[in-house]
Amino acid sequence: MKPNTLLTSALWALLSPFAGWAVLRVAGWEPKLRWSQLVSFTPYAAAGSLVPLALALALRNRPATYAALVVGGLLASVVLPRAVPQGVPEAAGQPLRVMTANLRVGSVPAEALIGAVERSRPDVLTLQELTPDLAARLDRGGLRALLPYHLEQLGTAVYSRFPLRPGLGFAAGQWQHVGGLLTLPDGSEVDVVGVHACAPAGGWLAGCWAQSIRVLPPAVAKRPRVLAGDFNSTLDHAVLRELIATGYQDAASVTGKGLVMTWPYYGRSALVPKVAIDHVLASEGVVVRSFETLALPRTDHRATVTDLVLRRGA
Template sequence: MVPLLWLMLVPFAGWAGLRLAGWEPKFVWSQLVSFTPYAAAASVLPLVVALLIRNGPLVVAALLVTGSFAVAVLPRAVPGGNAEAGGPVLRVLAVNLLHSSVPPEDLVAVVERDRPDVLHLLEFTSLMRKRVGELGLGRLLPYEVVLPGEDSEGAAIYARYPLRPSDTRIAAPSFAKSPRHLPALLTLPGGREVELVAVHACAPSEGWRTACWASSIRALPPAGGRLRVLAGDFNATLDHAVLRDLIATGYRDAADVTGKGLSMTWPYYQQPRLFPKVAIDHVLADGRIAVRGFQTLRMPRTDHRATLTELALP
């Protein structure tokens, strides 16, 4: 029994060690590390058995492993401190449309119901643009900046307030058929400006796509200077070092701040109910911005949950 428990503990120890060290080997690990919350939960089992059989060395080792996971995972389930901000409130809705598979009428209905000030749309096709226009999206959010593209390449930002393309340059992946980020500048009543970036990083697949994934996240602008909000599909979780490095420049993850960092967002469509989900859709706000609320929303015919965030500017 004891040798078997030691063998069970080894992979958990290796997982926790890699996660805390921040070293991310290519290929399988860039995908596997997304499931760290599940590994953390499973690591409790060897600890419980070690306690039951009263094996001291094994208890200590299991406690170290489970504790390492807890340090990495539990803080995102606890609300954190917020910035002091009494400025304009901004509601940001971000949706990955899965090649624009979401019925346009459902998308417009969500905008009517939840009344966002800003709408980020990813995998946004020209046909979807035409259909939501016919259904009155422009009446609800009259300003738009669109990045033309089909399938996964297109993106758009719609807004209640004046919006224009940003001068921020974000390097596009050099691979064909890769998603791209879309920056825009929003001018609020009174003249305040905030930069918005509709984020769509490459997926951390095997082979050349791994390089596309990491570089597409590193290409995002660091915090500092003008106020900035990044929202969309990062294809990365808080267990990926490349995303934590971006946050460390001065952003705060809205789900993490509100204690909802374990709200999973993908994959939901056409997946078994018990298939493990991961949190790859994020809203990163400049640290000077207060996060008033965060929630995920179910959207039909897409594998992503939408995110709806309420922010208060300084």
């Protein structure tokens, strides 16, 4: 086989996995196996698709160049929009700051979390993997003085500066989500859900993962809704996109920070690819002002802090 023929064959072989990835991602088909995990890395696949394009250009192979442009364009079309800010519309209403943190089975020191709350001053804090021991240490450390209202289910908790009572319900013993109804100082109410979805592992767990997203409430409601926490899903998962399509905004994406990764960090090499699985979703009538992440010690997740405004009359 001639050298040029070998290079051409190698080029098409290199391009093929990216083409398959693009087709699966755009079609939204998620076969079992490990695709529900692999699809999380679509931003890296989009970047990697530049390699066969560069090689095709270098070899002056026109068919491969066109094919690589199509593949790269498909991947870019699903990744780049989340890195483009959509702009912050003018809105008068009640501000609401929401903070989320996965505590890695209670590993975060109580004083570190309380310090972060004191600095960030959230109105609502949702916690995942909160253990009874850490909850007791947080109470002794003064968290309840900062955020006196509290709901919890299966290690997921919602703390609030404002009055909070049980709201949307989830089957106890089955889902780690907790729903509350928040009453704001202007008298308006908002549904708040602290989210902790199953992990998208293989086998039967994949079913648990998808269903744990599907049980979350759609955005269509009489009241504004905010879902915040560890969704164990990225914007490349069809099940999360379907939830968002009911009328939610992903706070990171609309502020152009949808490629800011939130997991895994602690104990992992900087070379390990990171993904964005911690989200704040806001329904119609809620304006997203800003979205930031921050590091907490001894957890593999980044915490998030999101500024929202509930429009008057929403």
